[in-house]
Amino acid sequence: MPVDFNGTWNLVSNDNFEGYMTALGIDFATRKIAKMLKPQKVIKQDGDLFSIHTTSTFRDYTLQFKIGEEFEEDNKGLDNRKCKSLVTWDDDKLICVQTGEKKNRGWTHWLEGDDLHLELRCENQVCKQVFKRA
Numbered sequence: 001m002p003v004d005f006n007g008t009w010n011l012v013s014n015d016n017f018e019g020y021m022t023a024l025g026i027d028f029a030t031r032k033i034a035k036m037l038k039p040q041k042v043i044k045q046d047g048d049l050f051s052i053h054t055t056s057t058f059r060d061y062t063l064q065f066k067i068g069e070e071f072e073e074d075n076k077g078l079d080n081r082k083c084k085s086l087v088t089w090d091d092d093k094l095i096c097v098q099t100g101e102k103k104n105r106g107w108t109h110w111l112e113g114d115d116l117h118l119e120l121r122c123e124n125q126v127c128k129q130v131f132k133r134a
């Protein structure tokens with residue numbers, strides 16, 4: 001039985017979100033709004049099936065996937081670039097590779113103590129987010 005990510009999680013730190021957004025080509029005005037946000041994640045994990053709802057006062061984003069099954073991701077409301085995404089386990093880490101126009105795009109989730117960690121990668125930028133249980 002792998003790690004249990006189920007729950008509602010609130011953002012408590014957000015390192016280099018600006019660099020990540022710039023690598024994604026997000027415009028200045030949108031970045032100024034986005035960096036003030038404290039998004040919440042609701043994760044539902046049922047065997048190999050996951051849904052991750054990221055919500056904020058500005059935009060929401062929903063992702064549903066099955067481990068090991070590639071799917072098309074639209075990134076709607078984010079950078080709106082389509083990519084092919086694949087999520088797999090690497091020990092207790094959940095790793096997503098987002099293949100498309102942007103090099104080295106993807107993310108990793110893991111638990112550390114009571115905290116949920118998320119690393120967001122795009123090109124040469126890494127954003128590190130930490131969430132606590134709501």
Ligand code: YOG
Binds near residue numbers: 024030031039041063
């Ligand atoms: O999470 O992919 O948990 O999907 C990344 C924002 C900001 C909109 C958020 C809205 C990238 C304006 C999703 C923030 C910046 C800036 C709340 C991260 C793009 C646009 C939705 C993500 C994965 C892993 C699941």
